[in-house]
Amino acid sequence: MSLEQRLSSELGRGMTPWQLQETLLGKTATGKATEPKLRGRSGLRLSQRFRQYYSLVANSGGPSSPAMAVIASDIYLDMAEASVLIAQTREEIARATLMEELNQSFGTITPEMQSVVDGVKTILFGEGVALPAVADAPAAGESGEFVSELAW
Amino acid sequence: MQPRTTLAPILAAAALAVAGCATSPGACELADTNRSEAAFAGARTALAGGCETHFFTYLDQLLEVAEEDPGPVQKERFSEFLVWSADQGVISRKQAQTLYNRYFNVKFVSLAGDYNNCSSTCRRPAAVLADMEAELRDKEQGLLKISRDADSYYRANRLLQESELVLEATCRACDVRSASR
Numbered sequence: 001m002s003l004e005q006r007l008s009s010e011l012g013r014g015m016t017p018w019q020l021q022e023t024l025l026g027k028t029a030t031g032k033a034t035e036p037k038l039r040g041r042s043g044l045r046l047s048q049r050f051r052q053y054y055s056l057v058a059n060s061g062g063p064s065s066p067a068m069a070v071i072a073s074d075i076y077l078d079m080a081e082a083s084v085l086i087a088q089t090r091e092e093i094a095r096a097t098l099m100e101e102l103n104q105s106f107g108t109i110t111p112e113m114q115s116v117v118d119g120v121k122t123i124l125f126g127e128g129v130a131l132p133a134v135a136d137a138p139a140a141g142e143s144g145e146f147v148s149e150l151a152w
Numbered sequence: 153m154q155p156r157t158t159l160a161p162i163l164a165a166a167a168l169a170v171a172g173c174a175t176s177p178g179a180c181e182l183a184d185t186n187r188s189e190a191a192f193a194g195a196r197t198a199l200a201g202g203c204e205t206h207f208f209t210y211l212d213q214l215l216e217v218a219e220e221d222p223g224p225v226q227k228e229r230f231s232e233f234l235v236w237s238a239d240q241g242v243i244s245r246k247q248a249q250t251l252y253n254r255y256f257n258v259k260f261v262s263l264a265g266d267y268n269n270c271s272s273t274c275r276r277p278a279a280v281l282a283d284m285e286a287e288l289r290d291k292e293q294g295l296l297k298i299s300r301d302a303d304s305y306y307r308a309n310r311l312l313q314e315s316e317l318v319l320e321a322t323c324r325a326c327d328v329r330s331a332s333r
Binding site: 003004005007008009011012013014015016017019020021022025061069070073074076077082151 | 258259260261264265266267268269270271272273274290307311313315317318319320321322323324325326328329
């Protein structure tokens with residue numbers, strides 16, 4: 001039975017709010033002996049997290065003790081968030097794989113090929129050459145000595 | 153606070169029905185004192201003398217006075233006062249229980265109900281948690297400032313944090329399970 005099913009059936013549908021409080025407090029617990037770490041505040045190492053997970057799985061009675069109920073909830077919420085991140089990572093891997101396959105299918109684009117593509121684009125779409133940010137130097141002929149039109 | 157809003161009209165009507173007792177202005181005011189025992193005695197006398205409608209005002213005053221005279225014995229004094237008030241018919245037995253547990257118990261009266269969590273708490277989790285936050289402030293007054301029971305207050309504080317976490321997970325699991333059916 002999954003953690004989700006157990007949370008839903010044991011804590012969700014199997015208990016009233018008051019019973020949930022009693023479970024969290026524990027009938028005989030002092031509060032310190034069974035103190036679990038909370039999500040966001042724990043700063044747990046991955047091995048510690050898996051140790052808790054092992055304890056949860058090894059406990060065949062389900063999340064009945066105060067610590068187990070909290071740890072089960074913590075792990076469940078962590079797993080839900082981790083699932084979203086895993087899905088996003090998978091999508092990124094699929095996208096990168098597709099790009100690589102496209103690269104291998106069409107080969108490497110050389111500067112000459114790029115130049116041809118740019119030329120075709122200019123013809124088709126009228127794309128002009130970008131204006132230089134700094135003014136060009138004057139042409140060589142125009143830089144000679146002044147000649148008046150009145151001169152003979 | 154819920155009990156006050158539900159009780160006020162009933163007590164007001166009852167006060168009108170028995171009009172005659174303590175109707176003069178200032179007759180229901182408690183004597184100014186810093187001694188907790190004297191304040192409790194004054195409140196009992198006033199409540200027995202026809203000032204039932206002032207019960208919650210007296211309770212607030214008693215809590216303030218008790219803050220000036222803190223100690224574990226205050227739990228017992230408030231318990232006796234609330235039981236006496238219920239016996240006198242000023243408040244109901246359930247209201248007395250609710251008030252005592254709201255201020256002096258680790259568990260939250262805001263997180264209670266006869267139905268399972270999926271069908272009750274999970275329908276309004278934000279409101280329940282807001283009520284619990286408000287109750288924690290009353291527990292701070294009752295447990296920490298009045299009874300000097302820091303351990304119990306910190307357990308209540310932790311219980312609120314754990315409840316928040318467990319309810320979030322449980323309600324999410326309830327939603328997923330109900331959607332998959």
